[in-house]
Amino acid sequence: MKTLSGKVVAITGAGSGIGRALALQAARAGARLALADWKRDAVEETARLAGAPCLVREVDVRDDGAVSAFAADVARELGGADAVVNNAGVSLAATVGRMKREDFQWLFEINFWGVVRGTEAFLPQLREKPDAHLVNLSSIFGIIAVPGQAAYNAAKFAVRGYTEALRQELHGSSVHVTCVHPGGVRTNIARNGRMLETSRGETVQEGELERSFDAVAKLSPEKAAAIIWRAVARDAPRVLVGWDAFWIDKLQRLLPVGYPALVRSIRARSEKRGLRF
Numbered sequence: 001m002k003t004l005s006g007k008v009v010a011i012t013g014a015g016s017g018i019g020r021a022l023a024l025q026a027a028r029a030g031a032r033l034a035l036a037d038w039k040r041d042a043v044e045e046t047a048r049l050a051g052a053p054c055l056v057r058e059v060d061v062r063d064d065g066a067v068s069a070f071a072a073d074v075a076r077e078l079g080g081a082d083a084v085v086n087n088a089g090v091s092l093a094a095t096v097g098r099m100k101r102e103d104f105q106w107l108f109e110i111n112f113w114g115v116v117r118g119t120e121a122f123l124p125q126l127r128e129k130p131d132a133h134l135v136n137l138s139s140i141f142g143i144i145a146v147p148g149q150a151a152y153n154a155a156k157f158a159v160r161g162y163t164e165a166l167r168q169e170l171h172g173s174s175v176h177v178t179c180v181h182p183g184g185v186r187t188n189i190a191r192n193g194r195m196l197e198t199s200r201g202e203t204v205q206e207g208e209l210e211r212s213f214d215a216v217a218k219l220s221p222e223k224a225a226a227i228i229w230r231a232v233a234r235d236a237p238r239v240l241v242g243w244d245a246f247w248i249d250k251l252q253r254l255l256p257v258g259y260p261a262l263v264r265s266i267r268a269r270s271e272k273r274g275l276r277f
């Protein structure tokens, strides 16, 4: 999709972070926006910042009916989406065995099934456009796995597998598909998540893991959004967002079973700096 000008762009999780930055940049590029988030105030604030009329809906991506109704409203009121970004996501820090099934399912319903719901609800209208784009948010943790993130890793690996299969199914159609793998981006993802214990299964003080995340997540959401929109403009099948993502992807290719040794050494060095993960 060469330009966003005049295009209808639908984004889930548009009330914060990468979703908000994607929305504001799309608005500046002349897109017409359909914005959804489970936090009404937050998504209304994004629409206000966009400074243009937007279709705004309170949507929990765990709710099939709400996601379908959002897509139906976009079709009826804006003539259908040209681009859809399945961006809504949450974080969970908990180790296997101690992690409650309820927390695991909460994350999976949002980070994986939310992407599936958004894809299924919007695909029929995307197929009707001559040049359409679907963007699914995975993570660099959809390429490597790390301790304490088994649920998040499983969901983001699943998003990657689902998106790569779908891209092949849509080959030759008018719908292009991009899977996004950000490294650390300075957003509210840790503060909005359930940060229950460290990767060693230790209990944490209030706000401790969030502060550790802030210390390592360097890229701004605005830079992340600009990288994602550039990838959409060149119909890139996959995009690594940030230098950390770029190098981690290289490391995984070089040491597909050996990379955890480096993960352990990075964790040990972080702990010397007083950061626990």
Ligand SMILES: NC(=O)c1ccc[n+]([C@@H]2O[C@H](COP(=O)([O-])OP(=O)(O)OC[C@H]3O[C@@H](n4cnc5c(N)ncnc54)[C@H](O)[C@@H]3O)[C@@H](O)[C@H]2O)c1
Pocket: 012, 013, 014, 015, 016, 017, 018, 019, 036, 037, 038, 039, 042, 059, 060, 061, 062, 087, 088, 089, 090, 110, 137, 138, 139, 140, 181, 182, 183, 184, 185, 186, 187, 188, 189, 190, 192, 217
């Ligand atoms: N920040 C990072 O370092 C990073 C790295 C890799 C991938 N990602 C992915 O990027 C995406 C955006 O995350 P972010 O960093 O901007 O986080 P964020 O917390 O700043 O924004 C996420 C948004 O999604 C919304 N949301 C959460 N659950 C929802 C639900 N059930 N229904 C509707 N909306 C919901 C939140 O209200 C929030 O507005 C996520 O999929 C995340 O996993 C982020």
